Amino acid sequence: FLQKVWAPGTQCIAKCDHTKPKKQELSFRKGDILTIVCDGESKGAYKAKHNKTGEEGLVSASSVREREAIRIDPKLSLMPWFHGKISGQDAVQLLQPPEDGLFLVRESIRHPGDYVLCVCFQKEVIHYRVIYQENQLTIDEAISFHNLIDMIEYYMKNKGAICTILSKPKRKAGTKSAEEELSKGGWLLDMHLLKLGDAIGEGEFGAVLQGEYMGQKVAVKNIKCDVTAQAFLAETTVMTKVQHKNLVRLLGVILNNGLYIVTEFMAKGNLVNHLRTRGRSVITVHHLIQFAFDVCEGMEYLESKKLVHRDLAARNILVSEDNVAKVSDFGLAKVDLKKNDNAKLPVKWTAPEALKQNKLSNKSDVWSYGILLWEIFSYGRTPYPKMSLKDVTEQVEKGYRMASPEECPPSIYVLMKSCWEADPGKRPSFKKLKEKLEKELRTAGSL
Numbered sequence: 001f002l003q004k005v006w007a008p009g010t011q012c013i014a015k016c017d018h019t020k021p022k023k024q025e026l027s028f029r030k031g032d033i034l035t036i037v038c039d040g041e042s043k044g045a046y047k048a049k050h051n052k053t054g055e056e057g058l059v060s061a062s063s064v065r066e067r068e069a070i071r072i073d074p075k076l077s078l079m080p081w082f083h084g085k086i087s088g089q090d091a092v093q094l095l096q097p098p099e100d101g102l103f104l105v106r107e108s109i110r111h112p113g114d115y116v117l118c119v120c121f122q123k124e125v126i127h128y129r130v131i132y133q134e135n136q137l138t139i140d141e142a143i144s145f146h147n148l149i150d151m152i153e154y155y156m157k158n159k160g161a162i163c164t165i166l167s168k169p170k171r172k173a174g175t176k177s178a179e180e181e182l183s184k185g186g187w188l189l190d191m192h193l194l195k196l197g198d199a200i201g202e203g204e205f206g207a208v209l210q211g212e213y214m215g216q217k218v219a220v221k222n223i224k225c226d227v228t229a230q231a232f233l234a235e236t237t238v239m240t241k242v243q244h245k246n247l248v249r250l251l252g253v254i255l256n257n258g259l260y261i262v263t264e265f266m267a268k269g270n271l272v273n274h275l276r277t278r279g280r281s282v283i284t285v286h287h288l289i290q291f292a293f294d295v296c297e298g299m300e301y302l303e304s305k306k307l308v309h310r311d312l313a314a315r316n317i318l319v320s321e322d323n324v325a326k327v328s329d330f331g332l333a334k335v336d337l338k339k340n341d342n343a344k345l346p347v348k349w350t351a352p353e354a355l356k357q358n359k360l361s362n363k364s365d366v367w368s369y370g371i372l373l374w375e376i377f378s379y380g381r382t383p384y385p386k387m388s389l390k391d392v393t394e395q396v397e398k399g400y401r402m403a404s405p406e407e408c409p410p411s412i413y414v415l416m417k418s419c420w421e422a423d424p425g426k427r428p429s430f431k432k433l434k435e436k437l438e439k440e441l442r443t444a445g446s447l
Helices: 088-094 148-157 178-185 226-241 271-282 285-304 352-357 362-377 389-397 410-419 430-445
Strands: 011-014 033-039 045-050 056-060 064-066 102-107 115-121 124-133 136-138 194-203 206-213 216-223 250-255 259-264 317-319 325-327
Touching (some): 088 102, 088 115, 178 250, 271 317, 285 325, 352 389, 362 410, 362 430, 410 430
Antiparallel strands (some): 045 056, 115 124, 124 136, 194 206, 216 259, 250 259
């Protein structure tokens, strides 16, 4: 039985208690999360850091298991206690037999837009109207919340204006608690260990902040809206499945005031701004080919996992302190593409068959990669300069393709054009593109 070798940074979960450590060993309890620091001197041992206490010491490989990916499951809910539009009578039926602190939340039928918190107390079910005003939720107007998750969290710790502390959620049939699944998988982080810093970017859903988690620099997305947070849960489950040096790494999730998604920190920001602010005088053609190669490696890995990114563009590529480009924002990445969900597709980056028939595949990602190459070799210019979106769609359909960026190596332009074949079947795979870029790197390196 060969023990898998774990790279530094691998997150593991303790399979048992180890509370009486020998000298140099780490103390931990079952379920604790430990990060591998490096190999131990002896066989089957690792030096690891305890994610809660920050202590370091030796652990035996047999007493820990690697953190596992979370199944992408539509039943996974951040709000398993939310039952949608049901009547007050239905709520009472669901909360039988009544026990103090058993609760659920439903949509108010009488007051559309409001909610009702239904709580059992002394064999009765009490209904509290939750008023939605000025983008906030409140029961007693003394305290307001951004969203339901926040409100329930508060009343699970404080009695406030209600009859009793909420202690037991009544789950909607068929849902699973995302919190429990994330915790079991080892992806739930501790809010108390997160220090938040300045905003470093702005997504459609809210700010991206810089932060620190147990001494490590991190980037944090905080999604306050319930519905968006639920949608981002899918992105997060995709990120638990993928690990590659050219993909931005998920460190974990915090459920507190909505959803916090914690990823590794990429010091040099996104690739568009990186290229625009430094320009030709700092960034050589060899650097450009290296960025293109990095992205291609990350995409080849996604292709091998049958994952489609759907929003590949230089704005979604981040650059690390040591100039490695990594693919981020699996916000639209889906495993199952049969569902026709008209997410706002970025027209200038999207393949014609994806725009017209919503046919998204690794081959439509390859088309987007061609546009990304054009962005890289034009030092961050916006594709199809001076053309409206309508013109782009019509002209591309008729066979128009962008001209080569200034001073772009002809062989790279040939690659770009191969990504823009009208027939998806004629476009190269990322595997093929990677081989060609490897040759380019060797040539550029020897110049």
